[in-house]
Amino acid sequence: MDNDIRLDATYTSRIYAVVRQIPYGKVASYGQIARIVGGGVQARQVGYVLAGLKTGSDVPWQRVINSKGQISLPGVGGAMQKQLLIDEGILFDEKDRVNMNLFGWEGPGEPVQPGLY
């Protein structure tokens, strides 16, 4: 039997599930999503899966950006993504970067505050 759960709709659904968990007004990186999904899924796969989404999807794809805090989607799609995030209250600096330390999603677990002790 096959325990290869990497290449199937299985991991695609998982990616959707994780992205849906990103709260309003927060962002996560592709690598972070990949890490949460696990199963050997890489950041590039996350990007590819999100690219397959169509308009009207219930998946908040706009909340996924790269680890630099910048939008990776080129072209008009990227401009739309930026606008959607601004609409959620997320701020961009002069270089179109988001402060991950401020708007970054901590993950599905309990939020941990750094510098607590």
Added chain:
DNA sequence: GCGGTGACGGTCG
């Protein structure tokens, strides 16, 4: 079957 590509990310200079 092979080589190029991409909504990435870590490392190096």
Added chain:
DNA sequence: CCGACCGCCACCG
């Protein structure tokens, strides 16, 4: 801080 490189892996011609 920033650009250049390289590794990664599914998809496409």
